[in-house]
Amino acid sequence: MPAPQAVVTGARRGIGAALSDELSRRGWAVTGTARAPAPGLVRLDVTRPEEMRALGAALSGQAVDCLVCNAGIYPDKGARLESGYPPEMWAEVFATNVTGVFLTVEALLPSLRLAARPRIAVMASQMGSSARAPGGSYIYRASKAAAINLGRNLAADLAAEGIAVGIYHPGWVRTDMGGAAAEIDAETAAAGLADRIDALDLATTGRFETWDGRAHPF
Numbered sequence: 001m002p003a004p005q006a007v008v009t010g011a012r013r014g015i016g017a018a019l020s021d022e023l024s025r026r027g028w029a030v031t032g033t034a035r036a037p038a039p040g041l042v043r044l045d046v047t048r049p050e051e052m053r054a055l056g057a058a059l060s061g062q063a064v065d066c067l068v069c070n071a072g073i074y075p076d077k078g079a080r081l082e083s084g085y086p087p088e089m090w091a092e093v094f095a096t097n098v099t100g101v102f103l104t105v106e107a108l109l110p111s112l113r114l115a116a117r118p119r120i121a122v123m124a125s126q127m128g129s130s131a132r133a134p135g136g137s138y139i140y141r142a143s144k145a146a147a148i149n150l151g152r153n154l155a156a157d158l159a160a161e162g163i164a165v166g167i168y169h170p171g172w173v174r175t176d177m178g179g180a181a182a183e184i185d186a187e188t189a190a191a192g193l194a195d196r197i198d199a200l201d202l203a204t205t206g207r208f209e210t211w212d213g214r215a216h217p218f
Contacts, residue, residue, distance in 0.1 A: 002029075003027055003028060003029040004027070004028050004029070004065035004066065004115075005028070005029050005031070005062065005063060005064050005065050005066075005115075006020075006023050006028045006029070006030045006031070006064070006065060006066040006067075006068060007030075007031045007032075007033070007055075007059070007064055007066070007067050007068065007108060008020045008023070008030060008031070008032045008033070008068040008070055009032075009033045009044065009046055009068065009069055009070050009071040009100075009104055010033070010034070010035075010046075010070040010071030010072060011030075011032030011033055011034060011041055011070070012032075012034035012035075012036065012038045012041060013175070014173070014175035014186055015070060015123065015170050015173055015175060015186055015189055015190065015193075016032065016068075016070040016071070017032075017186070018186035018187050018189065018190035019068060019070065019189075019190040019193055019194065020032045021190065022187070022190040022191055022193075022194045023066075023194055023197075026194060026198075028065075028066075031059075033055070033071070035071070042055065042058075044071075046071045046096060046100030046101075046103060046104055047092075047095040047096055047099070047100055049103060052103045052104060052106070052107040053107060055107055055108070056107035056108055056110065056111070059108065059111045060110065060111070061111075061114075062111055062114070063111060063112075063114035063115040063116075063118075064108055064111035064112050064114070064115060064118070065115045065116075065117060065118060065119065066118070066119040066120070066121060066197055067104065067105065067108050067112060067119070067120045067121070068121045068123070068197070069100075069101040069104050069105065069120065069121065069122045069123060070121075070123040071096060071100055071104075072096060072097045072100075072123065072143075073092070073093055073096050073097065074093075074137070074140045075089055075092070075093065075139075075140075076089060076093070076137055076138065076139040076140055077137060077140070079136075079137070079138075079139075081136075081138075085138055085139055089139055090139050093139045093140060093143045094139075094142075094143050094146070096143075097140075097143035097144065097146075097147055098143050098146045098147055098150060101122060101147055101150060101151075102150060105120060105154060112163055113161060113163075117162075117164075117201070118161075118162065118163045118164070119163070119164050119165075119166065119197060119200045119201075120151075120154065120158075120163060120164070120165045120166070121165075121166050121168060121193070121196070121197050121200065122147055122148075122150070122151040122154075122165065122166070122167045122168065123147075123168055123170055124144050124147045124148045124151065124167050124168060124169060124208065125140075125144040125169055125170070126169040126210075126216060127140060127141045127144050128141055128142075128143070128144025128145035128146075128147060128148050129145075129148070129169075129208075129216060129217055129218060130145065130217075130218060131217035131218065132217070147167075148167055148208055148218060151165050151166075151167035151206070151208075152165075152167065152206050152208075152218075155167075155205040155206030156206065158205075159202055159205055159206075162202065164200050164201050164202050164204065164205040165205050165206060166196055166197070166200040166204065166205070166207065166209065167206070167207065167208045167209070168193060168196055168208075168209055168210070168211060169208070169209070169210045169211065169216050170189045170193055170211050171183060171184050171188075171189045171192070171210065171211040171212075172184065173185065173186055173189045174186065184211075188211075189211050192210075192211035192212045192213070193211050195213065196209060196211070196213065199213075
């Protein structure tokens with residue numbers, strides 16, 4: 001029986017790299033992508049529609065069992081309200097963290113439709129939860145709130161085609177983005193996220209969950 005196929009965006013480092021490794025250990029055939037050239041990874045900038053179309057064409061006729069939309073940026077970490085949020089930064093973050101998710105799903109939808117049990121995993125964050133609003137990081141928080149909303153609406157539209165969509169808070173992870181003071185390492189997060197992907201089906205589609213399986217408030 002052929003190995004299930006997964007595509008993981010933003011797989012060069014951090015959670016994306018750890019999750020790619022974890023899925024590979026569990027028997028998945030993983031295609032990882034990265035914005036910058038990297039050994040063993042497909043070069044892909046999720047803000048460039050032409051690169052998304054090229055990825056879709058490269059996978060044409062192949063079943064993608066799981067698409068992990070992980071690529072994301074957080075340039076406004078620690079920014080000051082008075083001067084730290086220029087319009088260009090808003091456009092850049094939303095192009096990556098929101099539009100990039102949509103374009104990736106759009107490009108790989110034909111391959112997802114070929115899978116027996118297709119799944120989409122959207123890496124969001126508790127920082128996008130409207131129930132948790134401590135202030136700061138306005139652009140990143142807004143983009144992740146939009147990603148949560150996008151995932152929920154994709155779940156509603158794709159359920160009829162048998163495609164399940166999970167939305168996940170990967171935890172506060174010790175990566176370049178999460179920082180050295182974070183609560184868990186990338187390997188722990190990846191193991192939990194792989195469990196969530198294994199369990200994802202139409203009965204759980206549209207849910208926002210933590211890496212360790214707890215329901216997270218929207």
